[in-house]
Amino acid sequence: MQVWDGITGARIEFDWPAEQKGSTIAYMNENLNLTSALLKRIEEVGGVEVLDGQKVEDIVLGEESEDLDLSLWPVVSLSGGRRLAARLLVGADGANSPVRAFAGIESRGWDYGRHGLVATLKMEGSGWGEEESKIAYQRFLPTGPVAMLPMPGKFSTLVWSTTPALAAHLKTLSSTDFIAMVNAAFRLSPVDLAYLHTLAEGQTDEVAWRSQHTDFDMQRVPQQVVRVQDGSIASFPLKLRHADTYIGERVALVGDAAHTVHPLAGQGLNQGQGDVESLAATIEFAVAHGQDIGVHMSLEAYNADRYAANNLLLGVVDKLHKLYAVESGPLIPLRSIGLRAVNALRPVKQFFMSQAAGTGVKVL
C-alpha cells in the first residue's frame, strides 16, 4: 500500500520486510463475489429458507393468543405476502435500517459533506504487475482521499471522496476527460486539480500538457488509466453514524445498520463481518447454555464485544479525515512529519500492517 499527502508529498509505504515477503496485507474482494459465495455456502449447509427478492414492508410487535404470547416478538411482513415472527430479528439492512427504526434505537453522527465517487477502471500496460503482489494507492487531497484499489487482471476500482459539487461535475464529463481527471488526481498538484475542475470539458489535453511539466515518480503512482467501464461510475454521500446500542429486545443490529464509517480506511464491510462473527458466537453460546437467544441478557455479550471496538475505529477514521481535510496552517507540516516518522519506524509500520492483515493483536 502506498499512501501519501497530496499537498506535501509525504509518503508511507506499507510493505512486508524481506523475511515476510509473500505475506498479504489485505485482500480486495468484490461484493458480488462475496455475496454469491455466502449464498452458495448457505445452500451447502442447508436448513435455511432463503426468501430472495422480497422487501420487508412492515415490522410490528406480535399478538398474544391463548397458546402463544408473541407480544414482545417482532413480526415481519414481506412483499411476497408472508408474515414471520422472529425469536431474534437481525438488522443487517444498511444505514437506513428499518429494523433499527422498529427497535427505536437512535443513530447519531454527522454528514461529511462529501460524496464517494466510485468507478471500475482498466489500466494500461501490465496493469498491476504480478497477480500476487498488487499495490493499493491512496492520495490525500484537500477535498478528500482518492484511492485506486487493485482488482484481477488489469482492472482497478476507484474510490474518490470529494465535494458533492465536484462529484456531480466529474459524472458529467466524457469518458476520456473523466479518465484524464483520474490520472491527474494521482499526479498533478491540488492547484492544478482545482483549475481542471473549473473546466466544463477539454481536461484530456490540459492534463496531458500539465503532466509534461510536473515532476512525479512514475514508480510510485498507479499506472495510467485507459478505460472506464460503462455504467460503473456512481457516487454515495459519506457520513458517520453510530447506533446508541446494537441490541434491543429480540433485535440485534450488524454492519451499516449499527455503524457507518468514512471509506478512507476501507473498513466498513470488515467491521460488519466482525459484528457477524461476534453475534454468531454469542448465539452459539446462548444455544449451548439453553438460553433464549432473543433476550437482552443473551445478546449483551455481543454488544459488549463490538461496541467499543467499532467506536474506536469510527473515531480514528473520523480524525484522519479531519486531519487531511486541512489545506493550510501548522497542521500540514506536522502531519507530514508524523507520516514520515511512521514510515521510518519499521516496528510501528509493521504493527499497522498486522492490524490491516488481521494477524496482529486484536485492538480494533
Ligand SMILES: Cc1cc2nc3c(=O)[nH]c(=O)nc-3n(C[C@H](O)[C@H](O)[C@H](O)COP(=O)(O)OP(=O)(O)OC[C@H]3O[C@@H](n4cnc5c(N)ncnc54)[C@H](O)[C@@H]3O)c2cc1C
Ligand atoms: C464509496 C464507498 C466505498 C466503500 N469501500 C469500502 C471498502 O473498500 N471496504 C469496506 O470494507 N467497506 C467499504 N465501504 C463500506 C461498505 O460498502 C459498507 O460498510 C457495507 O456495504 C455495509 O454492508 P451491510 O450489509 O451492513 O449494508 P448494505 O450493504 O447497505 O446492505 C443492506 C441490505 O439491506 C437491504 N434492505 C434494506 N432495507 C430493506 C427492506 N426493507 N427489505 C429488504 N431488504 C432491505 C438493502 O437492499 C441491502 O441489500 C464503502 C462504502 C462506500 C460508500
